[in-house]
Amino acid sequence: MPLAIYILGLSIFAQGTSELMLAGLIPEMAADLRVSVPEAGLLISAFAMGMLVGAPVLAVLTLRWPRRTALLTFIAVFALSHVAGALTSSYTVVFATRVVGAFVYAGFWAVAASTAVGLVPANARGKAMSVLAGGLTVATIIGLSLGTVIGQHLGWRAAFWAVAALSVLAGAGVLATIPGGRPEAGATPRVSVELRSMVNPRLWLAYGTTALATGALLASFSYLSVLLVDTTGLAPAWVPAVLALYGVGSLIGITIGGRTADARPFPSLYIGAAGLIVCSAALALTASVPVAAITLILLLGAFGFGMNPALNTRVFSLAKDAPTLAAAVNVSSFNVGITVGPWLGGLAIGAGLGYPSVAWIGAAIGVLALATVALAGALHRSPAPESEVLSAL
Structure with missing residues (x-):
């Protein structure tokens, strides 16, 4: 597998950790934001809503963009949404940042998947996709637990800052390894x-x-x-x-x-x-x-x-x-x-x-x-x- 495939997997790990870790942070977030536990639980639903809509919408809007540009834009907005969430004390703002973060995360997934299969031969697509989706699997094993531990000991905002930092690191990897144009040379989608x-x-x-x-x-x-x-x-x-x-x-x-x-x-x-x-x-x-x-x-x-x-x-x-x-x-x-x-x-x-x-x-x-x-x-x-x-x- 090209190094770029593993960088995309790391990016999915960073963003997938945010998707999963909220399940372990709900009590702390509810107390800090002064809302009920069910209301805090709606932040998980907000993420699902953003992902459901984000992938097809952003795929169409950025179809003519170079894939590296689209990926970097999505991960930058994702990191900034977590910075905004960590800095606010408003439940409404946190809710909005979850929707925005999920929206661009879904767009990243879509473009990353098409980029990954374009970087390998047709008979290696399954392996490339397993590396990409493996980032989410590793987030299930490590990211969920680590995010919960950070949130419990340093506060849920620290977990948000950690995700933002990891996203910036992944973005640097995307910048360094993903080709600047579309893989289909000469093709205008x-x-x-x-x-x-x-x-x-x-x-x-x-x-x-x-x-x-x-x-x-x-x-x-x-x-x-x-x-x-x-x-x-x-x-x-x-x-x-x-x-x-x-x-x-x-x-x-x-x-x-x-x-x-x-x-x-x-x-x-x-x-x-x-x-x-x-x-x-x-x-x-x-x-x-x-x-x-x-x-x-x-x-x-x-x-x-x-x-x-x-x-x-x-x-x-x-x-x-x-x-x-x-x-x-x-x-x-x-x-x-x-x-x-x-x-x-x-x-x-x-x-x-x-x-x-x-x-x-x-x-x-x-x-x-x-x-x-x-x-x-x-x-x-x-x-x-x-x-x-x-x-x-």
Whole structure:
């Protein structure tokens, strides 16, 4: 892999740490900003909202920009949003900075993904995407814990300053390693061309798989802390260690997935979706058994993130003339899953079905994800028109 790929992964680590660490800073932020804990929790929702909208909007607005210019602009705004958040005592301003930061983070993801696949041969795209997304996985293992520790000992503002500093460091790496122009020499991207390339039913089916697979994973992951304490019976002090173990599983999964996604994308998706279903159902059944629950959480991360490289690279093969916009909509698809999965899990908990019910929700969404993979596989294998294959199914 070119050094630039690892620099992009570092950039995702810096920004992903901000996305994740807020979960551990909510009590301190609520007290300091003089709002309730639920109101402070809305800062997490603000980030999700910004990411959902930011990727496609910024992909279109910066389509003709040199990629290095776009990446540097996004990461500079991201760093400044954290400086502004660290300096204010207003909840409203912090809320706005979370939306702005997430907005440009989503744009960075989209442009970074298209840049990464443009820097490597077609048969190495999966590995490049695994390095890129691996930055978020490492943020799950290290960034979340480190940001929480900094926030608890030095205040949540110190965690914001740390993210800003790390973002500046990553920006320097982008400046030094990313080529100054677009990888496609002589090609001038046009919004109309990219939009036409997006009119592809198989591409939107792939987006559906992305959203459903992510929702299946997040339905369970979002409530693992309370499940481990309330149902499994672990002491709260052990929860960070188990979540770090989930991160280790995620890193293992995305590493393996990065090596199989290019040559065997559909087997990677089949195995990942089936593993999500089995692990989610097993977790629902054995959540009260500590050894089983901890093992399944490790496997849940491995199977969930093992799909990630194939989910990312497939959209590039289906929209060759729209790499930036295709990646942007895929980022939004991930965030649809991030939003819907926890929401459905919350509905189950609110209905009094208990914390293990979120794993059943994950298994059910996983079945839908597997169905979209099967349909996409049938369309891929068949020489017949898509309409005939869909009618036969």
